[in-house]
Amino acid sequence: MFSILRAIWTVFLHLFRRKVTVLYPEEKPRIPPRWRGRIILSRDPDGGERCVACYLCAVACPVGCIALQAAEDEYGRRYPEFFRINFSRCIFCGFCEEACPTCAIQLTTDFEMSEYYRHNLVYEKEDLLISGPGKHPGYNFYKVAGLAIKGKDKGENENESPPVDVKGLLP
Amino acid sequence: MEDKKLITVYIEDKPYRVKPERSMLDACLTLGFDLPYFCWHPAMHSVGACRQCAVKQFRDENDKKGMLVMACMTPAAEGVRISIKDPEAVEFRSKVIEWLMLNHPHDCPVCDEGGECHLQDMTVMTGHVYRRTRFKKRTHRNQYLGPFVNHEMNRCIQCYRCVRFYNDYAGGRDFGVFAAHDNVYFGRQEDGVLQSEFSGNLVEVCPTGVFTDRTLKAHYTRKWDLQTAPSICVHCGLGCNVIPGERYGTLRRIRNRYNGQVNGYFICDRGRYGYGFVNSERRIRHPYYVTCGASGEKEENKLDEGKALPHAKSLLQGAKGTIIGIGSPRASLEANYLLKRLSGPENFYAGFSGRDFNLVRRIISILTGGPIRTPTLKEVAEADAVFVLGEDVPGAAPMLGLALRQAVRQKPVEAAKKSGIPVWNDYAVRMAVQNDKGPLFIAASAATRIDPLAEGVFHGAPEDIARLGFAVAAAIRPDAPAPQGALPEAAARLVPLIAARLKTASRPVIISGTGAGSMAVIGAAANIAKSLLESGKGPGLCFVVPECNSIGLGLLGGKNLKEAVAAARQKRADTVIVLENDLFDRLSAPEAEALLAARQVIAIDHLPNHTVSMAHMVLPAAAFAEGTGTLVSNEGRAQRFYKVYVPGGQIEESWRWLAQLLAATGGAEFFTLDDVDRALAEEMPVFGGVPAAAPPADFRMSGLEIKIPRQPHRFSGRTAIHADVDVHEPKPPVDPDSPLSFSMEGFDGRPPSALISRFWAPGWNSVQAVNKFQSEVGGQLHGGDPGKRLIEPASKGPSLSYFTGIPPAFKRAWDKSLFLIVPLYHVFGSDRLSALSPPVAELVPSPYLALNPEDARDFTAREGAEIRLLIEGVSFRLPVRFDASIARGVAGFPFGLPGLHGVELPAWGRIEVKMSGWAEKSAGREWGEGEAGDV
């Protein structure tokens, strides 16, 4: 008997506590920036596609839900010909983001991805690519890599000397 | 039983028994230790250039201080004491990597070597993690090196392996190291196509991403994403072991698969880059039958799944007469055998040309009928005297050419060894050897790429080559038949020299084959081998055959294709089944047309060709990487190749189509490859070894129920690859024919040697992991090298008698416009399948006719001028190429080039100069021209 009264009393006290229920979806919750939600592909500061199709995210993915194919433009810049994430398999572990050497693949704060049909959760590159650099505004992989691409010849990198003159013998 | 020659060395104070005459690096790797290295290569040994393999060596057990030495330059001698784990050695090695990395670009994500990079592996192994230097990186400009190899010079770590392979091992002359100090540059003197037919090995030899596979780049995939299976190269008769890799349903690349007895660490560019035909847009992917449309043109009617067999069955059951089968030297042994079952032995025709049929038959009778042994490629490379009779070795069988490049070093290296230089000390050996070469003699129709290595060379007509061979045999053993009359002077001079060299050699090898198109040449080679055998030597007799299963088909038997033509002409063939063959390559056009004029023609092939275009029904066949089967190499080695991936469409292995047809028409039932092989072995004793060539389909690693996976355990994207089509992952295909699965799950240890799908070991992602699969470095794979030799010399029984039939000396035709047309071979072009691959096609020479300049002057003074050539009623229009190595009265015709087929060589041909009224047309064949009896 006593315990029933005590329970009623406790419930009654809750009337005066701060509300934790959020009226989602009318009211949006605050998501911390390191949240691991919907995955995007970002662009480098120059607006070029960041992803160089190195396959590291795909191999890091524990459920194998990333598939892509590398291609190369006429100047030697790598990009993914297609890039597919099957979100119906993704466990939002973030391994892909951690593996990515170019900061291209990033997990975002968006988690509202429910679909009635599983195949609508298969995202292609068009669905993934955003127009900005995302969480890493400054990084441009091709400014540090040794490959020459359009607009950046050998030796023009941040940390490079001009190409060697093979015929020169000076020390 | 322990080998008495073994010595004891101490590693980390533990004794180990190892073979002497090796370096300590070699010994450590053989024992399974992980010791980093760069410049050392198991086939090219030590130079001590990179300083990566440093270890501590101690004088004795009391020496606690020790000194740093390079393991690769330290001989494995009795009592040698080293430590790999010594802290000073560990630190030294990590510093070496750090120096090498000073200038290394930040490239791994965009580097094609990544994921199978020896530099990555060694960096991880030594523990170097962060770049501390703040200085600028050195950069280099790249070169265009042709369609096969990509160049990215920034990544070089100056290990010198590339030059050592390209120049020292493979004899290339257009590659080198330039510049000075830390600027050294590895490449060509100027941009251009690499000239060596082994250039593709740079991709595997270079421990970094400087040289990468350019054809892979076009559809780049990392090693961990490639589905792979053991396979056999189909582009010549040597049967090199390869690993094709697939991703997303297309073939991505070919890599070498180590086989100690066959190709070792290398393959040629024809084998590495000839795979493109498998991905061709023109592939036949669905069965179809042909009907006559309303306006009389042919209509192809695609047959849906399950409809092809009933249709083919109705064709076969509706046959109004004999069904004949035409086999193929490029189809698997199983396919040929089942076709033979289907048509009956009396109606089975080996799909060789008439000429090749006789030549291969003679080769087989020599190899199976006598006590002479045919050597493996490795044994050829170890020969100390070689005589090549009538064969363009580099052109027809490139890897045999690489073996000969090693064979000429045997004698001088032995001399160096006598003066106390260990064989593994490569630079010292090369200094001692200088330009010395062991005995190699070449008799061929024209200059070959290995002529510069030879002590003596003779160029002449096949008759004179054969006569030279017979004369050499007679000089070795007087009871061997000698040619009547004089030899050409150049040949006569060589006879005593060759005979003496062969007689004094301890491992002489004679090389001949079908290349000269002459029975007498083959007979002469056999006579030399026999004469050597009788004088107490154990000679090797190696025959070059044109295709990947020439020997298998030859052993299987069957009749001459010419008889099939006769049968067709007499209306004795109602239905013709052509297996993976273009009869227009084997027969003259009128003959092929007569044969294909049968009432019903069924073709089984993977690409459209002239024969397929004339067939009434076509079944889509699997290309080598899409099927499982057995091929028999020139050495008589039965080797299994496995389906790498399941091709799209309704493609099936030819043997499976035939097995189904056989069962449908009331014949025996075969469900798996093992069934076929067992039946074959039972029926023909010579094939008794075929089932043992590789483990059967029910083989499992001891105590385990699981299969061996074709996909690496890191294979990515398994839940996304098909997601665009269906989010439910498909069930992996089943494979009833092998112990391999189309999955990444299964046994992850070291499988039996014939089932090795990739070389990988923990910490060793690059191809250098092969060390972990060998019982000793450079030796055989664990459990023995794959394949089963079907032909071993008969120790007892009838001994081969000497061939007589010595041809008379070659005489120029009285008519100065008549020439003996002989075939010339090209690495790129003479094999038709590889020439269909776009990168190889770029390097196929354009057709020509090679003439001695003296002869050519009778027609034209200008090289490149067009002439008309008539051979047995077929006419070709070709530009003249001057070739001083060709004998007078002989003309060289490039074998197998597109547009140049349908004639059997050697044959007499008439050359006509350009006359007014000729239409300006590009070089090549003039179809429909040429009246029979024109010559």
Ligand code: SF4
């Ligand atoms: S978050 Fe994890 S599961 Fe999802 S794609 Fe990335 S690696 Fe794969």
Ligand code: SF4
């Ligand atoms: S890891 Fe990054 S750069 Fe590499 S493929 Fe994935 S997204 Fe592209």
Ligand code: SF4
């Ligand atoms: S060579 Fe190796 S270490 Fe260098 S960039 Fe390429 S993968 Fe990375």
Ligand code: SF4
């Ligand atoms: S190019 Fe490759 S093989 Fe040649 S020296 Fe450089 S790293 Fe070594």
Ligand code: FES
């Ligand atoms: S491997 Fe020993 S010094 Fe290079």
